[in-house]
Every structure is written in C-alpha cells, then in structure tokens.
Amino acid sequence: MANYAMALDYKNCINCKACEVACKEENGVLKGADKHRIWVGANEVKGEWPNLDIVSATFVPSQCQHCEEAPCQDVCPTNATYYNEHGVVLVNAEMCILCSYCMNACPYDARYVDDRTATVDKCTFCSDTRLARGETTTACQNTCPTKVRTFGDLDDPNSEISELLRTREHFTLKSHLGTKPKLYYLT
Amino acid sequence: MMAEAIKKQGIKEFITSIPFKKIGLKELFGFEKTPVNILIALSVIAFLAMFAIGVTTYLMHGHHAYNVTREHPWGLLIAVYIFFVVSSTGLCIVGSLGDVFGFKDYMMISKRAIFGSIVTIIAGFAVIAFEIGHPVTMMIYNVLTPGLTSAIWWMGTLYGLYLTFMIVEFVFLLKNDMKSAKIFGLIGLLVGLAAHSNLGSVFGFLNARPISNGVFYPTYFILTAFITGIFIAFIMMGFRYKLKFPENAKIMLTNLAKIQGLLISILIFFVTWKMLTDIYGSMPDRADVAIHILGSWTFWAEVILAMAIPLVIILASSGRAVNTLFFASLSGMIGVFFMRYNLVHDTQLKPLQMLKKTEYQLSPEWIHYFPSSAEIMISLGGLGLCLAMYYAGTKFFNLDADEHH
Structure with a gap:
C-alpha cells in the first residue's frame, strides 16, 4: 500500500489559482x-515604507494535510471520516451526520459543507477521480505552471517526493498540535 | 429493581398503574386568567408557532436558513441545546438532593425537578434535531460504527441513557416507590454528570482552539449546571406558590440560595482565573481571543445577569430574600443563556486560517456571527416546547411531594 503525501515548493507559487480551478x-x-478543497493563502508585505519586508510577501498553497493523527477523524461520532488504505483522510458521505464537529476540530480549516449531499467534504488527493482512473498525479499538481506540488508515495524510496524530502529542508503546518501532517513545505 | 416491580405486576399493569390525573381538554387548557398567566400563555403559543415556521424554513433551505458558515459552523442552536441540557443536568442534581441523597428539606422539589429535567432535555433534543444535518443517520451509525474517540458520541449516547433513567426515576417517584427512585436517580445522576462533562469535553478536546482547549470546560459545565438547576428551582417554586411560599418552601429556598451563593462565588473565581491564565504571557490564539471576549457585551451580560445580580442579592439578604431571588433567578437564566452563547461563539472567534484567500478582501480578523431569524425562531420554539410540556406535566401529574414527606 502506498502512503500518499504532497511536497510543496511553495516559494515558486505565483498565486495564479489554476490549482483551485x-x-x-x-x-x-x-x-x-x-x-473549496484547496486554496492559496497570501502573506501580505509586512512593515512600513521604506522598511518594507519584501520577502514576507509569499503565497502559501494549502489544503487538507491528510494528517496521520487527524483530529477530524478522532472527533467524528460515526466514523464517517476514515483513513483509506493509502493513508488518505476521506469522508463517507453516507455516514456523515453533519454535526460539523470535524470542521471545528480541523486546525487547518480544510473542511466545508457540500450542499448537494449536505455532508462535509474535503480534499481527497483526487482518490475517487484521477487516482481511480489510474493517474499518478492530482489535478492541482498536474495544472501547476511552476511545479509547486509533488504528490507521491512516502513509502517508496525512489519516488520523487521521497527524494525531495531527503534532499530539501522542509516544515509542516501546526505540527505542534501532534497532527503529523503530510503536506510538506519545502524551504 | 424495575424488573422486579414489573415481574410482580406485569408490564401492562406497571404502566397503567402510573398515577396521573385524568383530565379533559377544558381542564388542560384552563388556568387562572391573571395578566401574567395570559402573557405567558400567549408567549408559549407564539413560540410554538415560531418553532413551526423556523423548522419549515430549515426543511426548505437546509443550513442555508442559518447564518452558520465554514468558519463558524456551530451557531445559536448548539448554544440553545447546551442551555437546555445544562438546565436538565442542573435540575437532576437539585432533584437528587432529596430523593437520592436523602436531604429531607429538598424532598418537596424532587419530583418537580426530575420532571423539569425530562422536559428540558426533550426541548434540547428537539432543537438539536434541526441543527444536526442527518439525525436519522446519526441514530443508525452511532450504533453501527460508533466513534469511541468522539466526545460527541459519548455525550449523545450518555444523554440518551440519562433521559431513560430520568423517566424511570420519575415514574417511581409518581408511584411513591422511593427505594427504586433512589437507585434509578443515582444511576441517572451519575450518567447525567458523565454526559455533561463529556459535553464540556466536546470543547475541551479541541486542540485547534486554545481558548477552549483543556480541562476547564468539562469541570465548569458541572458547576454551572448546578447553578442553573438552582435558578430554575427558584423559578418553578415561584410559579408554584405564586411567590407566597409556605414555611417549608422558604426554608428549602433559603438553603438553596446559600448553596447558590457559594457556587456563584466559585464560578467567579474559576472565570477570573481562566481569563488571567488565558491572557498571561500573551500566547497567540488564546490571549488575543480572551482580550476580545472581555470587550464583548455578551460576556458582561453573562457576568452581570448570572453572577453579579444573584450573588449580591444572596449576600445582602443571607439568602432569605426568596421573592427577590425569584426575579434574580430569571435574570440568572438570561445570563446562563449568554454563558452558553459565548461558549460556542468564543470558541470559533479566531479564524483557523489567517492568510488572505481571495482578492479584494482584507486578511481574516475575527469571525462574525449573528443568528438568522430561523435560528432564533427554533430556539424560542424550544423554550415554548419546554414551557408547554412543563405546564402539561403540572396538569397531569402531582409534582408536589406526597403528604407523608
């Protein structure tokens, strides 16, 4: 079984929002x-003229972190949120009762309500679309013009993401909460 | 115990022998036509009509009928649900003083308080049923695939059990079988306290929300439940005796007022230290939120109505001004409502995602929320249901203590 994750070379992001589309x-x-399942957050320029901190103006693409210890899964009263065999955090819409506890518990604001099913929805790493068709990339990765995203299997030492995480410094978001996120930001 | 009683009598006889007054419609709707009674009756009818309108709006538009958002998914209905279940747990504690713990002075309110605990939790369930998106799915998968790490699962399951125990306890109280009532009352109380502290942990377990995370809410919920129970005890007894209390009621209410004085003092102590520890050290996402809370009028409504006014009256009169305390308890209940609203809203005040996501907007600051008309109507409807059920209970059952007590 694969252990899917994503590395983001976020400093390459130009905020074109093609990934969102x-x-x-x-x-x-x-x-x-x-x-939205994914988004690009914009850090505005900090400081006052003329001491503007230009490097602070970065774009931070983000989405569900597919945490290994996902708070959204822990709080789900019906186990509608679950990990699939590839470590991807998914929601079974049939079992979701829309108590919205997961939306409150997710530290990343990665969940929203799908009005068609009146259940909570989130990023699936394209598990039920592209991956189900046998593709090896997610839609956001595939479309990115500056190659910010690299999706792949952490358990495969030869995968591009494993290589990136071996050779590049990286950090994860809000990891002090013990969520063990699987979105790695390359520095 | 119940099995024994049923075995002796047979289930049909056990149920048919539950004492209740056989009254007609005329008697059910007949009450003394004082201006206050008429006002309350009209309010209850208006609230029930609002409930129907609110629920219809929700059934037509789903959660779009509410002002809940991605960033503020829990709104007024969650706060009102908590308000009712806190009331229920509090009444269960007050009711248990007499029939479970054997304090004779409090026996006169046991039956009334336990009945109150049943109607308040039913009102709470009626409100939450229209907040949970799929209540039927919940009942199915709560059993089929229980989320044992979820505080909501424990809270909901324990409250379901609690309601059952409260009903059984009430039946035994009606039958004047005090031994069985005591056993079911004790189990119901323990289950209720467990359910209620689990409700606190629904917030306490939120690692993503430093303002709520921690041991505070699971313990604070029990304390505020007891306080709420005493406020409602005053209100129920005030209406029962039209503020002309007999001597034994005066003694009981004075005792309750003294307990209330202690409990409110402890609450003020708790809240003060929570605020101080929240602000101390300027920890991000906690200190800034606490300072924001201190600047909101709803927080001060909670402090003044539920804490300051009742405590000052209790201290000034040594708990003996029971008539004034009836009105202070009404103020207290409004304060308790704000307490619940603040708890829910303040937990969600700080956005979890602080970066600007769309063009032509500022970076997120504080999450704003004001309930929609449908949310307000369903909430008032819950109050209407609660009052209507309580009124019917006073007509069908003898909620006073039996003579020999």
Whole structure:
C-alpha cells in the first residue's frame, strides 16, 4: 500500500489559482468562495515604507494535510471520516451526520459543507477521480505552471517526493498540535 | 429493581398503574386568567408557532436558513441545546438532593425537578434535531460504527441513557416507590454528570482552539449546571406558590440560595482565573481571543445577569430574600443563556486560517456571527416546547411531594 503525501515548493507559487480551478473542475466542487478543497493563502508585505519586508510577501498553497493523527477523524461520532488504505483522510458521505464537529476540530480549516449531499467534504488527493482512473498525479499538481506540488508515495524510496524530502529542508503546518501532517513545505 | 416491580405486576399493569390525573381538554387548557398567566400563555403559543415556521424554513433551505458558515459552523442552536441540557443536568442534581441523597428539606422539589429535567432535555433534543444535518443517520451509525474517540458520541449516547433513567426515576417517584427512585436517580445522576462533562469535553478536546482547549470546560459545565438547576428551582417554586411560599418552601429556598451563593462565588473565581491564565504571557490564539471576549457585551451580560445580580442579592439578604431571588433567578437564566452563547461563539472567534484567500478582501480578523431569524425562531420554539410540556406535566401529574414527606 502506498502512503500518499504532497511536497510543496511553495516559494515558486505565483498565486495564479489554476490549482483551485483544476480542483473544482476535476472533482466537481460547487462554485462559491466558501466551497473549496484547496486554496492559496497570501502573506501580505509586512512593515512600513521604506522598511518594507519584501520577502514576507509569499503565497502559501494549502489544503487538507491528510494528517496521520487527524483530529477530524478522532472527533467524528460515526466514523464517517476514515483513513483509506493509502493513508488518505476521506469522508463517507453516507455516514456523515453533519454535526460539523470535524470542521471545528480541523486546525487547518480544510473542511466545508457540500450542499448537494449536505455532508462535509474535503480534499481527497483526487482518490475517487484521477487516482481511480489510474493517474499518478492530482489535478492541482498536474495544472501547476511552476511545479509547486509533488504528490507521491512516502513509502517508496525512489519516488520523487521521497527524494525531495531527503534532499530539501522542509516544515509542516501546526505540527505542534501532534497532527503529523503530510503536506510538506519545502524551504 | 424495575424488573422486579414489573415481574410482580406485569408490564401492562406497571404502566397503567402510573398515577396521573385524568383530565379533559377544558381542564388542560384552563388556568387562572391573571395578566401574567395570559402573557405567558400567549408567549408559549407564539413560540410554538415560531418553532413551526423556523423548522419549515430549515426543511426548505437546509443550513442555508442559518447564518452558520465554514468558519463558524456551530451557531445559536448548539448554544440553545447546551442551555437546555445544562438546565436538565442542573435540575437532576437539585432533584437528587432529596430523593437520592436523602436531604429531607429538598424532598418537596424532587419530583418537580426530575420532571423539569425530562422536559428540558426533550426541548434540547428537539432543537438539536434541526441543527444536526442527518439525525436519522446519526441514530443508525452511532450504533453501527460508533466513534469511541468522539466526545460527541459519548455525550449523545450518555444523554440518551440519562433521559431513560430520568423517566424511570420519575415514574417511581409518581408511584411513591422511593427505594427504586433512589437507585434509578443515582444511576441517572451519575450518567447525567458523565454526559455533561463529556459535553464540556466536546470543547475541551479541541486542540485547534486554545481558548477552549483543556480541562476547564468539562469541570465548569458541572458547576454551572448546578447553578442553573438552582435558578430554575427558584423559578418553578415561584410559579408554584405564586411567590407566597409556605414555611417549608422558604426554608428549602433559603438553603438553596446559600448553596447558590457559594457556587456563584466559585464560578467567579474559576472565570477570573481562566481569563488571567488565558491572557498571561500573551500566547497567540488564546490571549488575543480572551482580550476580545472581555470587550464583548455578551460576556458582561453573562457576568452581570448570572453572577453579579444573584450573588449580591444572596449576600445582602443571607439568602432569605426568596421573592427577590425569584426575579434574580430569571435574570440568572438570561445570563446562563449568554454563558452558553459565548461558549460556542468564543470558541470559533479566531479564524483557523489567517492568510488572505481571495482578492479584494482584507486578511481574516475575527469571525462574525449573528443568528438568522430561523435560528432564533427554533430556539424560542424550544423554550415554548419546554414551557408547554412543563405546564402539561403540572396538569397531569402531582409534582408536589406526597403528604407523608
């Protein structure tokens, strides 16, 4: 079984938002600013003229971190949120009761309500779309013009992501919460 | 114990022998036509109508009828659910003083308080049923695939059990079988306390929310439940005796007021230290949120209505001004409502994602929320249901202590 994760060379991000569009298109995510599985956060320039901290203006693409210790899974009263065999955190819409506890417990604001099913939805690493068709990339990775994202198997030492994590310094978001996130930001 | 009683009598006879008054519709809806009674009756009818309108709006539009968002997924209905279940647990504690722990002075309110605990939790369930997106799915998968690490699972399951024990206890109280009532009352109390502290842990377990995370809420919930129970005890007894209390009621209420004085003092101590530890050291996502809370009028509504006013009256009169304390308890209950609203809203005040996500907007600051009309109508409807059920209970059952007590 694979252990899927994603590395993000986030400093290459140009905030074109093609990833957001590709995700919505590929996964049939509803329109609307609040309905998104992935997003690009913008750090604004800090400081005051003339001491502007230009390097602080970065773009931080993000999404569900597919945590190894996912708080959203722990709090789910019906186990509708589960880990699949590849370590991807998914929601079984049939079992979701929309108590919204997971939305409150996720430290990354990665969950939203899909109005069609009135259940909680989130990034699936394209498990039920591209991966199910035998592709090896996610929609956001495939469309990225500056090659920010690298999706792959952490358990395969020869995978591109394993190589990147071996050779590049990286960090994860809010890892002090013990979530063991699997979105790695390369520095 | 119940099995024994049923074995002796047979289930049909056990149920049919539950004492209740056989009254007609005229008697059910007949009450003394004082201006206050008429006002309450009209309010209850209006609240029930609002409940129907609110629920219809929800059934037509789903969660779009509410002002809940991705960043603020829990709204007024969660707060009102907590308000009702806190009331229920509190009434269970007050009711148990007499029939479980054997303090004779409190026996006169046991039956009334236990009945109150049943109607308040039913009102709470009625409200939450229209907040949970799929309540039927919940009942199925709560059993089929229980999420044992989920505080909501434990809270919901234990509250379901608690309601059962409360009903059984009430039946035994009606039958004047005090031994069985004591056993079911004790189990119900323990299950209720477990359920209620689990409700606190729903917030306490949120590692992502430093303002709520920790041991505070699971313990604070039990304390505030007891306080709420005493407020409602005053309100119920005030209406029962139309503020002309007999001597034994005065003694009981004075004792309750003294306990309340101690409990509110402890609460003020708890809240003060929570605020100080939240702010001390300027820890991000905690200190800034606490300072923001101190600047909100709803926090001060909670402090003044639920803490300051009742405590000052209790201290000034040594708990003997029971008539004034009836009105202070009404103020207290409004304060308790704000306490619940603040708990839910303040937990979600700070955005989890602080970066700017869309163009032509500022970076997120504080999450704003104000309940929609449907949320307000369903909440008031819950209050209407609670009052209507309690009123019917006073007509069908003898909620006073039996003579020999």
